[in-house]
Amino acid sequence: MTITEYREEKEEEEEKEEGPPPFIESLIGSGPRRIALFVEPSPFAYVSGYKNRFQNFIKYLREMGDEVMVVTTHGGVPQEFCGAKVIGSLSFPCPFYTNVPLSLALSPRIISEVVQFKPDIIHSSSPGIMVFGALTIAKLLSVPLVMSYHTHIPVYIPRYTTTWLVKPAWFIIRLLHGSADLTLVPSAALAKELEQARVTDANKICVWNKGVDSESFHPQYRCDEMRLRLTNGEPEKPLIVHVGRLGVEKSLDLLKSVMDKLPEVRIAVIGDGPYREELEKMFSGMPAVFTGMLEGEVLSQAYASGDVFLMPSESETLGLVVLEAMSSGLPVVAARAGGIIDIIPEDQEGKTGFCFNPGDVDDCLSKLKPLLHDCELRETIGQAAREEMEKYDWKAATRIIRNEQYNAAIWFWRKKKAVLLRPFQWLFRCIFHVPEANYR
Known part of the structure; x- marks a missing residue:
């Protein structure tokens, strides 16, 4: 190995380990933003553990002054929720779990809606099919991408299909989250497991703090x-x-x-x-x-x-x-x-x-x-x-994501804007007349 090669490798390792600086909130700021959420299945129709999480998240983002657009599967979708625009995308049942609707969310209609919304950040639930659509749009728009991991698919696969699919599932999870600027997980235990599985850099995995409606459940x-x-x-x-x-x-x-x-x-x-x-x-x-x-x-x-x-x-x-x-x-x-x-x-x-x-x-x-x-x-x-x-509430958890974790995602995104995608991003901007995001 030459000295030049060693230095380049060392710089890559240091960049990998380097996390966002302290007081990132004051460095980037947390004024009103335009946030596009890609959530699959729908948090308005499909009853699951994350329904309350996303509904409260949307509610408090809106209270904090952000514009929010929600792209989700089409069944039972309202036109708006707490002032957030909701767009239903044509969906199909999951092959191994028919109660779960899936959608790629890459139709010209969805792309046009997102482009017109001009998001400052895209946040997608993961894993699923819609996350591929969110990833594609985020890269073409050149905006920061946050993925939140809610269903531990490698644990579910042996129950519904065959164990040989576990390794491909981990490969896809690494592919997706390695492309995101930040990964949110609902618990420290899951964060540790994803870190051990090398899903993405350890400093890009954060916990979405737990919350509960202590007034409704009393x-x-x-x-x-x-x-x-x-x-x-x-x-x-x-x-x-x-x-x-x-x-x-x-x-x-x-x-x-x-x-x-x-x-x-x-x-x-x-x-x-x-x-x-x-x-x-x-x-x-x-x-x-x-x-x-x-x-x-x-x-x-x-x-x-x-x-x-x-x-x-x-x-x-x-x-x-x-x-x-x-x-x-x-x-x-x-x-x-x-x-x-x-x-x-x-x-x-x-x-x-x-x-x-x-x-x-x-x-x-x-x-x-x-x-x-x-x-x-x-x-x-x-x-x-x-x-x-009584120590936990959704508003506090939302504030941390909005003011700290989203800012960390923007910081990582700035450091690693994909050079190879620039020709495609330029063509995409020409077709859809997209202004470039400007973070101050």
Whole structure:
């Protein structure tokens, strides 16, 4: 290796490790911006853990003075949300999970709408198909691109297809996020995993802080009528509550194994999904109530009217339903995996909630039984959980993204504007008459 080659390699390594400077907010500024969000599936129609995340994100971006455009899948899309323009893109069902609509979002209509909007930054949910459209448009417009990673596909693939697809999935994730200026993840545990998998540079991975609507999810919503419904007319019996999308990847068969050992306990399963029919057959003849989807105050009542919240899933990138349960004053027993570790860290176990070894029914029961049969312990843990959740809100999380993490993305984008794409960007600007973004 020549001295010149060594110096070039050293400079590349230093550039890779270098992160944005401190006080980046004051360096770049955080005045009103135009933000184009590409979200797939729709946060207005598809019920999932990130629905509340994106709806609150849009709401508070608008409150902070930003112009927002949302491009999403077409089903159930409103014309606007909290003053943000919403554009539905023609979509098709996911081959392996037909309840999830997908869209490339690269039609001339979508491109024209985004160009006319003149975004200062593009933010896309990932993984999916729409993220390819967001990536293409961001590169052609030459604007910073942020990707937020919400569904850990490598964990889901073996449940729905075959394991040999896991490596190609990681390759695509690296390809996408390596092209982004910043990657947001919902938990520190997931950030560490993506860093270890070398999805992108470690300094380009940031945590999208957790948040919960502590006013909507509150112990005050405890309701005798709802408890009567969830216990199937036996409100005096201990009640386990589970809320979430009913998919095979959620390890919900553990609920059945637990209930086999607790004949005196009742369980309410709240939510819907492709695994619901099989679950109902599994629980046939048992004291279980399946409510289907609940929303609004009815959902708040369902949380607050239970005794213990049980989360067996090992694939949660965060676990927003766990936050909502804790905010409702419910003690949580959850699998020690994924984003749950961020919500109930090791030093808080036994104080704000309990974790069990994933898939270990006996360990789960050892944490559940004391809570189900000791009212004082339930109240102590539930109150501590509620107090912990009062520290978090969506507005604070949005402010960090807007004022710090978006600015970091702009800083990285400035450093590595793609020279090779300039001829294509010039041609694109000529066709669509696009003005160049100017960050001050």
